[in-house]
Amino acid sequence: MLERITLQVLNQVLPFSGRIKDEVSIDCNDAGVDYLEANVNNCSLLDVITNPNTHSLRQLLPLDQPYTLESPLVLVQVNQFQCGGIAIGVCVSHKISDVYSLSAFINGWSSATRGDSKVIAPLFELATLFPWKDKSDDQGFEATEGHRKDVVVAKRFVFNASDIARLREKARNVESPTRVELVSAFIWKRFIELDRSRSCPTTKPYSAYHAVNLRKRRVPPLEEHSFGNMSSIVVALLTTKNDDNDKYCSLVAKIRGAIRGIDGAFVKKLESGEEGHLKNFEAGLMQASQGENEQINFSSWCRVSFYDADFGWGKPVWVTTISVDLKNLVILMDTRSGDGIEVWVNMLEEDIEGFASDPELLAFASETHFPS
Structure with missing residues (x-):
């Protein structure tokens, strides 16, 4: 059920189903997203939320594969706990979406799941309001990310x-x-x-x-x-x-x-x-x-x-x-x-x-x- 509704909502957010073409564009080729279902038998949902740790939380997300240009831009993992609880893990590429766009997608998906006929579709207006400019010759600012070898x-x-x-x-x-x-x-x-x-x-x-x-x-x-x-x-x-x-x-x-x-x-x-x-x-x-x-x-x-x-x-x-x-x-x-x-x-x-x-x-x- 959730998988079918995900496809329905993705029709309104076509870039999520595409792949990165270059630094400034997405190929809306309908390549799709990764959707996984997992059974969690080694702990309860109550264990996760009362004693949260990064290791257990990472298991609830589809993070097994390294990211490449061919990777899906959205990955979803629906986790069914033996106790009956459900945790939905979502990963999205920051190249095309910020946290507000992610929230709009998740809320649209949940509304469609409930059969809400007034699902709010995303607005694709930012590229028109803020047109891309070629800054390839600029020595732009880069935020410090630290060395990847550091833990x-x-x-x-x-x-x-x-x-x-x-x-x-x-x-x-x-x-x-x-x-x-x-x-x-x-x-x-x-x-x-x-x-x-x-x-x-x-x-x-x-x-x-x-x-x-x-x-x-x-x-x-x-x-x-x-x-x-x-x-x-x-x-x-x-x-x-x-x-x-x-x-x-x-x-x-x-x-x-x-x-x-x-x-x-x-x-x-x-x-x-x-x-x-x-x-x-x-x-x-x-x-x-x-x-x-x-x-x-x-x-x-x-x-x-x-x-x-x-x-x-x-x-x-x-x-x-x-x-x-x-x-x-x-x-x-x-x-x-x-x-x-x-x-x-x-x-x-x-x-x-x-x-x-x-x-x-x-x-x-x-x-x-x-x-x-």
Whole structure:
């Protein structure tokens, strides 16, 4: 049943059924997606969600094959637990889709499964609004991904509504910070303190990169089911160490200011293809990445409607991601209640234990927590 409905929904999202043709286009050749069904007999669904670990979560995703240009752009694995629970694992190529497009696909699929006649189809308008430009001669900015030989380990932390309220009190001098800004700044602060505890006294800069969804920042805003990648990277930079600059509330203000800089005027300049605007923006990112700079990267999946996906069995008990092989990458997601944040921190193996045992971190977040 789910497999048949998947094909029905894919007819509305043709790029997902295609293959990558080159760096800027998809061949919509109807090659299809990978759809697998698996029986899980060695543990219960309750075991997975009460004691989550990256190894068990990876088993629920179709990750056996290395990625190539001939690989499917979407892979689905439906896991049937012996206890009766079901876990659906979905992988999608980031070359053609961001988390909002993935959410639109999953919600469209679940709506079709329930027989909903009002399935919202994705909108393919981004290529028209933001036409591709040949930048082959540019020396563009590349985010630091770390060396693949390094072992990256992930730890999960949960900030409940009460934890975030305490963070808000710590940042009471900042006007109306969001949950994401509060938690991101807190993680950044603990990251900075961990590095300083291991290093000789230094004034080296620290940077926090944050991905920002542009759909709602455009004037007029675009629908969340506008298909593709539509985000920008902003950077908050701490350049010197002093009593005021590196306080928590100051870091909240830095991240908030960087994110607020992505407004309607910024998006309009991107849309118009204003070369000077884009070059100046990229130059700022490149400058922040140079030198003895310690960089941490944030991607927020908060307010993405994964918990609305109902395949006929009710809404999910838990929606999560897994570890990513990129050092110093932090992914933020809503808890089931919608007022907390689940954080996945990916760090080098030699760094993560020190970070996870930080008393200040553990005073505000729980590493082991049943999804609520």
